[in-house]
Structures are given as structure tokens and as C-alpha cells.
Amino acid sequence: QQSSPGGRIAFVRGGNVWGWSQEGERELFQDGNASDPRWSPDGGEVLFVQSGGSFSNLVIHDFSSASNTWLTDYEANATGGSKDYVEFSSWAMDPAWGANGVIVYVSDRESKEREFRLWLLPSWESAGGLAPSDETDPGDIEHVSIDANATVVVYTVLALGGPQGGTTYVAIRDLKSGATTPLVEGPLGALDPALSSDGKTVAYSVRWDTGISDIWMIDRASGREVQLTRGEEAISPTWSPDGKWVAYLRPADGGFEAWAVPVDRAAQSVGEPVRLFGHDDVDATSGLSWTYSQVALP
Numbered sequence: 616q617q618s619s620p621g622g623r624i625a626f627v628r629g630g631n632v633w634g635w636s637q638e639g640e641r642e643l644f645q646d647g648n649a650s651d652p653r654w655s656p657d658g659g660e661v662l663f664v665q666s667g668g669s670f671s672n673l674v675i676h677d678f679s680s681a682s683n684t685w686l687t688d689y690e691a692n693a694t695g696g697s698k699d700y701v702e703f704s705s706w707a708m709d710p711a712w713g714a715n716g717v718i719v720y721v722s723d724r725e726s727k728e729r730e731f732r733l734w735l736l737p738s739w740e741s742a743g744g745l746a747p748s749d750e751t752d753p754g755d756i757e758h759v760s761i762d763a764n765a766t767v768v769v770y771t772v773l774a775l776g777g778p779q780g781g782t783t784y785v786a787i788r789d790l791k792s793g794a795t796t797p798l799v800e801g802p803l804g805a806l807d808p809a810l811s812s813d814g815k816t817v818a819y820s821v822r823w824d825t826g827i828s829d830i831w832m833i834d835r836a837s838g839r840e841v842q843l844t845r846g847e848e849a850i851s852p853t854w855s856p857d858g859k860w861v862a863y864l865r866p867a868d869g870g871f872e873a874w875a876v877p878v879d880r881a882a883q884s885v886g887e888p889v890r891l892f893g894h895d896d897v898d899a900t901s902g903l904s905w906t907y908s909q910v911a912l913p
Contacts, residue, residue, distance in 0.1 A: 620860045622905055624853075624862060624905050625652040626897060626898070627649055627650055627652060628898065634912070650663065653711060658908020659908070660675050660677050661675070662686075663710075670705060671708060672687045672690070673686040673687045678910070678912050689724060706722060707734075708721050709721050711761040715764055716738050717737060718735070721759060747792060747793030748788070749794055753772065754772055754781070756770045758807050767788065767790060767814055769786065771807060772797075783806045784797055784804065785797070785798045785806065803824065805819050805820065806822070807819060807820040816833065816880055817833050818853075819833070827847075828848055829845060830876075832880075843885050844863065844865075848866050853903040856906065856907045857907070859878065860876065860905075861878055862903050864902070866899075868895065870896065871893065
């Protein structure tokens with residue numbers, strides 16, 4: 616196992632997209648309202664969410680041309696701040712980009728109850744539509760992750776009701792049939808799932824009765840779960856492309872730090888975590904995105 620991870624990790628600081636590598640950190644491009652950056656399959660572009668007053672859109676930033684392409688247009692054609700503007704604008708959030716070019720995300724578009732449902736773009740040039748579903752999710756969904764071939768997707772379900780109020784759990788959905796199955800839950804909820812590129816393993820965060828959250832992984836074939844962190848308030852895991860590392864965020868000194876832990880999935884063993892970076896303005900809800908691409912960036 617390598618002593619430190621390689622590749623590039625995208626993250627957000629102060630509404631702008633940054634990148635980490637073993638050579639250091641640098642700002643990749645400025646936007647001011649960016650969140651949820653996700654590398655393209657070849658590492659030459661970043662898909663991100665650009666937020667407005669009552670809407671957000673999916674945007675692709677191309678490094679070779681330093682230009683943006685909007686994949687959605689969810690701002691209503693009405694006077695800003697008006698009732699119609701708010702009612703007919705929509706949110707696009709939490710995208711994931713498969714190695715075969717398929718993009719999934721969540722949106723409240725075309726939803727009378729304004730619940731967040733799963734949407735699918737077969738390619739970034741297409742108009743997209745709702746992903747197949749068996750309609751069993753009991754609430755909004757968020758924090759989507761997809762395997763390389765876009766066959767399955769995992770996400771957090773915000774389940775409503777019950778004597779103790781709402782909770783969260785991790786569900787997995789087949790993107791062809793729409794069949795959806797609860798995968799994991801914790802004492803105070805499970806959230807932030809990340810699917811390995813081969814689709815065999817899911818990393819996720821579990822909230823304990825103490826309120827502390829930690830990262831675990833589950834093997835889909837055997838159902839065996841392994842704890843990766845202990846008492847770290849860890850959230851937002853993401854896999855390295857080769858499935859040998861899991862990076863995550865944890866609070867520190869008023870901000871957040873990114874760490875990476877080596878894992879041997881075959882042996883179900885975990886190594887010592889390595890600190891990657893930390894800042895007081897890291898957007899933890901945007902998570903991390905990892906690529907091994909060596910495409911030259913400006």
C-alpha cells in the first residue's frame with residue numbers, strides 16, 4: 616500500500632473550485648457560487664453546481680478553453696424575487712459523473728411537492744429526464760454517487776415521520792430497472808455514500824448515539840461492514856479511482872481538514888490515515904472528487 620495517495624482531488628473554498636495533489640494546492644477556477652465539483656472521466660473538465668437566488672444549475676468548466684457550458688437552465692423567466700420566480704425556478708444539486716459519460720443529479724424540477732428526485736443525463740449533450748424508479752423512496756434524496764458504468768447509484772434518503780421524527784439512510788438503485796433497496800442505516804442515520812468505481816464497495820458516514828460520525832465501508836456481495844475512522848466527526852467520503860484509498864473531511868480549528876485512509880478491500884483491513892490539507896473556508900457539503908488523470912491543467 617502506498618504511504619500517501621496520488622492523483623488530484625477537487626474541492627470548494629469560498630465558492631471557488633480548488634485542486635489538491637502531492638505537489639500542493641491551487642485554485643483551479645473562480646466562480647464565487649460553485650459547489651459540488653466532480654471531475655470528468657478524462658480529467659479535463661469539472662462539472663459543478665452554480666447557485667443563484669432561488670435556483671441552481673449544472674455547469675461544466677473546460678480547462679483547455681477556460682469556458683463554461685450550462686447543462687441546465689433552471690432559473691424562471693419571471694421578475695426576480697416574485698412569487699412566480701420562486702415557484703417556477705428549480706434546484707439542481709449533488710451531481711455524479713460516471714466514467715462512461717452518464718451524469719446523475721437530484722432536482723425538484725417538475726415536482727408538485729418540491730421533493731428532490733433523481734435525474735439522469737445519458738450524455739452531457741442531452742436534455743435528460745427522471746431516472747427509472749420504483750417510487751419507494753419515502754422522502755427527498757441527496758449526495759449521489761455512481762459506479763463507472765452507470766449501472767447503479769447510491770444516495771442519502773431523508774426519511775420523514777416516525778415517533779422520533781425524520782432520519783437518514785443510504786439506498787442503492789438499479790439505473791435500468793429503477794429497483795431501489797435500503798443499504799445501511801445508523802443509530803442517528805447514515806449518509807454521504809460513495810460508490811467505488813467498480814461498484815463493489817460503498818463508503819458512507821454513520822452518526823452514533825453520541826452524535827459523532829465516522830466513515831464505514833460495506834462490501835455489497837457479502838454485506839460485511841468495516842469501520843474506517845474512529846471518533847473523527849468524519850463526513851463526505853470519496854474513493855480513489857483504483858479503490859485503494861478513501862478520502863474524507865473532518866472538522867478542525869473552525870474549518871475542515873481532508874484526510875485519506877488506505878484500505879485493502881480484499882483483506883477488509885485499514886491503514887493509518889494521512890492528512891492532505893485543511894482550511895477554514897472549505898465547503899464540506901460539496902465533498903471531494905478524485906481523479907488520476909494527468910491531463911495538463913492551466
